[in-house]
Amino acid sequence: MIISSATNKSAASAYARTQSGTSLADAVTSIDDNTTDETSTSFGETLQSAIESTVQTGKDTEAKAASGLSGHGNLTDIVTSISQAQIVLQTASTVRDKVITSYQDIMRMSI
Known part of the structure; x- marks a missing residue:
């Protein structure tokens, strides 16, 4: 599996938000916002x-x-x-x- 730098940034930012007390719903929403249409397929x-x-x-x-x-x-x-x-x-x-x-x-x- 190839992991893109965008995925790494999303994961790192989500981890940082969980450590700072951001709610899980906000973290998931932020990850969804960072996902690009070019890399995601259904x-x-x-x-x-x-x-x-x-x-x-x-x-x-x-x-x-x-x-x-x-x-x-x-x-x-x-x-x-x-x-x-x-x-x-x-x-x-x-x-x-x-x-x-x-x-x-x-x-x-x-x-």
Whole structure:
């Protein structure tokens, strides 16, 4: 995880406010105000980006496999691409399973 200097400043200023007796609500509001739109992304945007990356990896792998079948591809590139696509697919399947499990756990909660 890469931590930006803006995050470090926000954390340091929040810590300083907690030491000086500033309320937690004021500290949280201040942290939210210091967050820039350039560095923050929503969960949906992150998920959308991951899905697009997965689809693009699959398309690239299919293109390399097709060029290999026609006799124009490099065998090392093809095998590497297929291995990468396999890892991406396994990751996507694991994330999907975790989301389904989380949803099922939420549905079992009593309100």
